[in-house]
Amino acid sequence: MGGAATNRSGPVPVGGDGSPPAPDPTEQAHGAHGRAREPAGTNGEDSILQFLAARGISRRAFLRFCGAMAAALALPAGYGPQIAKALSTAPRIPLVWLEGQDCAGNTEGFLRASHPTVAELVLDTLSLNYHETIMAPAGRAAEKSLSDTITASPGQYIAVVEGAVPVAEDGTYCLIAGRTFRSMVEEVCGKALLTITVGTCAFDGGLPAASGGPTGAAGVAAIVPGAKVVNLPGCPMNVQNLTATIVHYLTFGALPATDSLGRPYFAYGQLLHDQCERRAHFDAGEYVLSWGDEGSRKGWCLYKMGCKGPETFANCPTVRFNDRTSWPVKAGHGCVGCTMPRFWDQMSPFYRRLSNPPGFAVDVTADQIGLGLVGAVAALSVAHGTVSYVRARRAGDHEAAGESGPVPTIVLPEPGEPGAGAPPTSPPGASGGGEVS
Amino acid sequence: MAEIGASAPGLAAPDTREPVHPFDALPPNHPPLLVAQPWQRVRVYVWEVPVRITHWVTVTCVIILSLTGGYIADPFLIPAGGETMGIVRFIHMLTAYVFVASGIVRTYWLFRGNRFARWQAFIPTNRRHLNEFVSQTEWYLFIRRELPGILGHNALAAATYMVVFFLFAVQTGTGFALEAQRGATVVTSLFSWMNDLFGVQTVRLVHHLVMWAILAFMIHHVYAALLIDHIEKNGLMSSIFSGFKFATRRDVAKARDGGIELEEMLK
Numbered sequence: 209m210g211g212a213a214t215n216r217s218g219p220v221p222v223g224g225d226g227s228p229p230a231p232d233p234t235e236q237a238h239g240a241h242g243r244a245r246e247p248a249g250t251n252g253e254d255s256i257l258q259f260l261a262a263r264g265i266s267r268r269a270f271l272r273f274c275g276a277m278a279a280a281l282a283l284p285a286g287y288g289p290q291i292a293k294a295l296s297t298a299p300r301i302p303l304v305w306l307e308g309q310d311c312a313g314n315t316e317g318f319l320r321a322s323h324p325t326v327a328e329l330v331l332d333t334l335s336l337n338y339h340e341t342i343m344a345p346a347g348r349a350a351e352k353s354l355s356d357t358i359t360a361s362p363g364q365y366i367a368v369v370e371g372a373v374p375v376a377e378d379g380t381y382c383l384i385a386g387r388t389f390r391s392m393v394e395e396v397c398g399k400a401l402l403t404i405t406v407g408t409c410a411f412d413g414g415l416p417a418a419s420g421g422p423t424g425a426a427g428v429a430a431i432v433p434g435a436k437v438v439n440l441p442g443c444p445m446n447v448q449n450l451t452a453t454i455v456h457y458l459t460f461g462a463l464p465a466t467d468s469l470g471r472p473y474f475a476y477g478q479l480l481h482d483q484c485e486r487r488a489h490f491d492a493g494e495y496v497l498s499w500g501d502e503g504s505r506k507g508w509c510l511y512k513m514g515c516k517g518p519e520t521f522a523n524c525p526t527v528r529f530n531d532r533t534s535w536p537v538k539a540g541h542g543c544v545g546c547t548m549p550r551f552w553d554q555m556s557p558f559y560r561r562l563s564n565p566p567g568f569a570v571d572v573t574a575d576q577i578g579l580g581l582v583g584a585v586a587a588l589s590v591a592h593g594t595v596s597y598v599r600a601r602r603a604g605d606h607e608a609a610g611e612s613g614p615v616p617t618i619v620l621p622e623p624g625e626p627g628a629g630a631p632p633t634s635p636p637g638a639s640g641g642g643e644v645s
Numbered sequence: 646m647a648e649i650g651a652s653a654p655g656l657a658a659p660d661t662r663e664p665v666h667p668f669d670a671l672p673p674n675h676p677p678l679l680v681a682q683p684w685q686r687v688r689v690y691v692w693e694v695p696v697r698i699t700h701w702v703t704v705t706c707v708i709i710l711s712l713t714g715g716y717i718a719d720p721f722l723i724p725a726g727g728e729t730m731g732i733v734r735f736i737h738m739l740t741a742y743v744f745v746a747s748g749i750v751r752t753y754w755l756f757r758g759n760r761f762a763r764w765q766a767f768i769p770t771n772r773r774h775l776n777e778f779v780s781q782t783e784w785y786l787f788i789r790r791e792l793p794g795i796l797g798h799n800a801l802a803a804a805t806y807m808v809v810f811f812l813f814a815v816q817t818g819t820g821f822a823l824e825a826q827r828g829a830t831v832v833t834s835l836f837s838w839m840n841d842l843f844g845v846q847t848v849r850l851v852h853h854l855v856m857w858a859i860l861a862f863m864i865h866h867v868y869a870a871l872l873i874d875h876i877e878k879n880g881l882m883s884s885i886f887s888g889f890k891f892a893t894r895r896d897v898a899k900a901r902d903g904g905i906e907l908e909e910m911l912k
Contacts, residue, residue: 468841479826493720493729512720519826519845554844562718562853563846574850575719578857585861589868595787596872603790617688617889618897618907 270296280452280527281464281474294459301458302357302365305339306396308382308389309416309425310371313444314407315341320447320530337365340384351385358399366454367400369393372409372416373431376424390431397432402463404438405429406450408546411441411469418552429470438463439470443546448527449475469549471521480543481517483525486510504540514559515542522547683895686879689907691761691797692888699751700885703813706744707863710816711856713737718853741820748813760902761797767807773901774800792877794899796892802869809862812855819852 260270274295275288307315319342336343338354345353357365371389374381379388397403405428408414416425429437440449453472456464464472481487489495489509496503496513509515520543524535537543545555557564562574692700713733715721720730755764769775777800783789785801793799798806818836825833826845839848874881880891897903 482827491728491731493727493733495720516846519849521826548845549841550844554846563850565850565854574853574857578854578860581857582861582864585864589864592785593868593872596876599787600876616685617690619690 274455277452277455280448281456282477287459291455291459295455298458300335301401302335302337302361303368304337304354304357304365304396304400305368305370306389306392307340308369308371308373308393308410309423310407310409312341312370314370315339317444317447317529318406318450347385354396358396362399364401367397367403368450369397369403369405369410369428370407372413372423372425373428374416374423374425375431376422381423393428393431397428397435397437400435402436402438402457403428403432404440404450404453406440406442406445408441408443408551411439411471412549414443415552417550436463437470438466438472440475441471441547442522443544443551446475446524446527446529449523467521471547475523475527476521476547478521478523479518480520480522480524483523484517484537485525486537507540510537510540510542511561513542514557514561516545516548516551516555516558517543519555520545520548683893683898685894686891687894687897688889689796689892689897689903690759690888691884691890693754693758693762694888695750695754696758696762697885697888699747699754702743702747703751704863706740706747707859709740710737710744711860713740714853714856738824741817744813745817748810748817766797766902767803769800777801777901778804792873794896794901794903796890796897796900796903805862805866809859812859812862815855816852816859819848819855822848823852 261267271288271292274292275285277291278285278287281287305315337357338350340350343350343353371382373379373390373393375390379390382389384392405411409416409425410428412427412430413421413425414427415421416423417427427439428435429439438453440446440453442449449472452474453464456462456472456474464474466472467476469476481490484490486507486509489503489507490511494503494506494508496508496510498504499513511518515537517537522543524543525537528535528538542558544558545551548554554563560573564570564572565574565577568577713736716733717730717737754762755767760766769778777793777795780789780793781799781801784792818839821833821836822839823845825837826840843851870881870885878891879896880887880889884890892900892903897907898905
């Protein structure tokens with residue numbers, strides 16, 4: 209962490225004294241270039257490759273990063289050079305990072321961009337014009353850099369949004385510089401080239417929108433329906449996915465393909481369960497039964513400890529966190545499904561497989577209700593049967609079961625019901641009428 | 646059609662009881678009709694082959710699905726080795742497809758089967774059918790002593806089966822929706838919208854609770870069948886194996902789904 213933090217102190221694109229950001233001229237130059245990713249004459253000063261070289265990133269490391277990005281995007285290895293070409297000629301796109309109702313967890317993730325410094329620098333070379341948590345200026349100077357970006361290059365910047373947007377009480381639950389976060393999102397994302405939401409709060413409201421939340425929190429896509437939004441949910445999102453999304457855009461000039469919830473398929477296209485390193489234990493029926501038991505020490509499946517991997521779409525097992533060091537299940541804790549819609553409500557209780565039915569006491573499980581239902585029906589049947597038996601005995605109406613003589617047989621003809629006008633007798637019993645007697 | 650079945654054991658003496666008006670429960674303008682030998686029992690072919698087969702396939706599937714599903718929800722065996730969960734899930738899905746196939750056959754038979762199997766047996770189309778809800782309920786509550794005359798499903802049972810069919814459909818839909826997460830197939834993708842609309846865990850909870858509801862129904866179903874078999878002594882229990890019920894001529898004529906015209910089929 210220390211390395212990342214010190215390394216990145218340089219590229220924060222604003223002067224320490226709160227004056228307008230240094231890279232302003234370049235931004236305006238890009239603004240004039242139209243579509244930001246177009247080669248734009250590969251103006252040497254700005255190109256990412258030179259920027260990297262100036263920061264001591266070798267070409268080799270850069271190409272390795274491009275190969276890793278191709279892998280992350282599930283592209284054939286041959287795309288590595290194409291990505292390298294695109295990145296090395298890409299002009300720097302201004303980027304603003306908004307924070308609403310959030311815990312800055314995604315900012316923390318962003319500051320720890322893995323694939324060391326390179327990805328971080330790629331993000332930084334996007335010319336980070338505004339980021340409340342890590343920008344140097346404060347107050348009016350900070351807000352000025354935001355409004356400068358929007359006015360200088362409308363439709364030419366990337367908006368990254370972290371945190372939910374409260375809408376209750378006219379959005380007054382989240383004010384920034386005296387302005388509701390909602391209006392800020394509407395303006396910034398409405399004019400952005402594209403919007404990337406990072407973290408679950410910006411995706412669908414996340415924790416602030418969980419049951420009981422009073423702020424009417426919503427995700428960005430719901431607030432700005434017309435904007436071009438890519439969602440990278442997660443608590444926090446994996447910065448690798450953010451990098452890959454931007455790289456995809458810089459390379460192909462288009463956003464990666466997304467699912468119905470706006471999440472890129474390359475990161476959210478597969479069930480976490482299917483990529484999990486403990487999956488073999490699941491299929492074998494080997495489960496951790498309590499924390500610290502033998503199965504836990506052997507690294508068995510966390511299914512019975514409430515792991516939500518089987519219903520979560522994310523690439524955590526393959527990408528992992530903190531420089532590909534680990535991820536929750538590897539560390540011995542079940543997945544809580546943080547990339548899924550309304551996960552705080554949907555996936556809880558986190559330590560049980562099944563949700564508890566609503567409308568009952570909070571700790572009443574579905575099985576208790578089910579067993580109660582079955583038991584009640586069984587008890588009722590026994591009681592009813594007893595009463596019926598006694599009544600029948602009392603009434604004494606014991607009709608003889610067997611009657612005299614041969615028993616004539618009625619077999620319905622053609623399956624007509626009375627109204628259908630089926631002839632009563634003649635047709636051969638087509639519908640199983642030839643059943644043995 | 647009219648065939649003489651095996652002779653029943655019992656008395657050979659002629660029936661001396663008074664003939665009765667079988668249609669005393671019919672609308673007043675209905676001409677009264679007499680049935681000869683009203684207390685004589687006749688065999689009525691009620692449950693056709695597809696009905697019986699789908700019934701027992703469904704029973705088998707529900708038991709297998711409940712056991713394997715219960716294991717999937719909460720794996721209670723910790724095996725020494727092998728691929729227990731993998732096998733159990735495979736059986737669960739395989740059985741699910743058999744279950745659905747059986748449901749499709751039975752649904753087809755709602756339109757093709759005899760009067761006891763058709764959709765009209767389940768959905769009230771006349772006042773007599775509607776009134777039977779009340780009289781059958783009264784019978785269960787010990788308010789009424791006489792069972793409503795019926796050869797196939799009584800109104801209450803038929804309505805219950807409609808609910809059960811619905812629960813089966815819910816189980817099928819939610820089950821396929823859950824399966825669709827693993828990578829939608831042509832079949833499962835038809836149901837994956839449920840996951841988006843309700844949330845996967847809600848779908849899972851419904852799938853689980855409906856299993857319990859179906860098991861509760863099974864208990865009630867077996868009990869009610871035993872009870873009515875005991876009261877009516879018309880071979881109800883054996884009818885789901887053989888297809889035949891043994892009803893008196895009076896009951897055949899009086900039954901809502903019977904009628905005097907069935908007598909015509911007796912030779």
